[in-house]
Amino acid sequence: MKRITSEAIAALRIDPRQCVGWVREAFLMKGRAQLPPKISLHPQGSDFINTMPCLLPAEYRRFGCKVVSRIRGQHPALKSEMMLFDSSTGEMVALVNCDWITAMRTGAVAALAIRTLRRSRASVYAFVGLGVIGRATLDCLLASCAGERMHIRLMRYKDQAERIVGEYGGAEGVSFSIADTMEELVRGADVVVSCITDADGLLVDDPALFEPGVLVVPVHTRGFQNCDPVFDKVFADDTDHVRGFRYFDRFRRFGELGDVLAGTIPGRESDQERILSYNIGIALHDVLFGAKIELEIPPPSLCRKCDGGLIIDRLPIGCRAA
Structure with missing residues (x-):
């Protein structure tokens, strides 16, 4: 069995554009995968521990189960591990x-x-929440939209916005500004992205502040519930994962992003539509990423001391000579 660490994954230097390609591949296989809804447990307050299983289509020969937690005070805010199995044998790989x-x-x-x-011609992208997920979203967006002229508007929080400007300010064709209020952030924006992991209430009290044609992407689903019944369309990664939303039955039009990508339902049909995209996070993407990465990681070597235990993450496991 391989023990694949975050350091080993980082050493692969996977390009953000490859990540976008992998999630697209996952969406297009969704109808052939087995993807039960995640189980979410809440030990205290807004903390959660989610269990997320998925069986990939037969040709991938992989089943995985990820456990992800958000416990107040931990860093990073989200932590997760996945068990990956060969689905043809049941062996944990x-x-x-x-x-x-x-x-x-x-x-x-x-x-x-x-x-x-x-x-069309979207140019102003507003971001609130500039932690690990916010940076990953920005990395993937800039990589997949390379060559486009973009203005990134950031919500001020501590020194995060200033640090983002300092680190990404050299990107060709990209300019930055910093907003001090949510109203200033969203007004006139073509796309609003929220990557905050916790919110006690609504981030924008009046949905009318979102102009016609806006796309709102609440990555962690929090803070925009008042938009659910008034926006023209709502999309999500998976229907069963959002069926329990308070206003699910009041969505004007609803569909899955994978069906838009496959061309079986329309996505945006007008530059005047206001659209929500709830990317709630599904195990299908985690397991496909894990399967792709596992193929790139060499198998553990035998312990030289006893030729018995395995060297996993540089430590002898079950070594008889230790």
């Missing part, structure tokens, strides 16, 4: 640290949703 996978598949899905559902 890898234990995968999913901190990088969770961030990058989330950012890649958001970027893919933006490219798929934004209005």
Whole structure:
């Protein structure tokens, strides 16, 4: 069994554009995968522990189950591990640290949703929440939209916005500004992306502040519930994962992003439509990322001391000579 660490994944230097390609591949196979809704448990307050299983189509020979948690005070805010199995034998082939996978598949899905559902000639992109997920989304968006002229408007929080400008300010064709209020952030924006992991209430009290043609992408689903019954369309990664939303039965029109990508339902049909895209996060993406990465990681070597235990993450496991 392989123990795949975050350091091993980082060493692969996977391009953000590859991540966007992988999530698109996953969406297009969704109808042939087995994807039960995640199980969410809440130990206290807004903390959660989610269990997320998925069986990929037969040709991939992989089943995986990710456990992801958000516990107040932990860093990063989201932590996750995945057990990966050969679905043809039941053998566990890898234990995968999913901190990088969770961030990058989330950012890649958001970027893919933006490219798929934004209005034509979109140029102003507003971001609130500039932590790990916000940076992953920005990485994937800039990589997949390379060459486009974009203005990125950032919500001020501590020194995060200033640091983003300093790190990304050299991107060709990209300019930045910083907003001090949510009203200033969303007014006139073509795309609004929220990557905050916790919200006690609504982020924008009046949905009328969102202008015609806007695309709102609440990556962690929080803070925009008042938009659900008034926006023209709502899309999500998976129907069963959002069926329990308070206003699900009041969505004006609803569909899955994968069906838009496959061409079986329309996405945006007018530059005047206001659209929500709930990228709630599904195990299908995690398991496909894990399967792709597992193929690139060499198998563990035998312990030289005893030729018995395995060297996993540089530590002897079951070594008889230790």
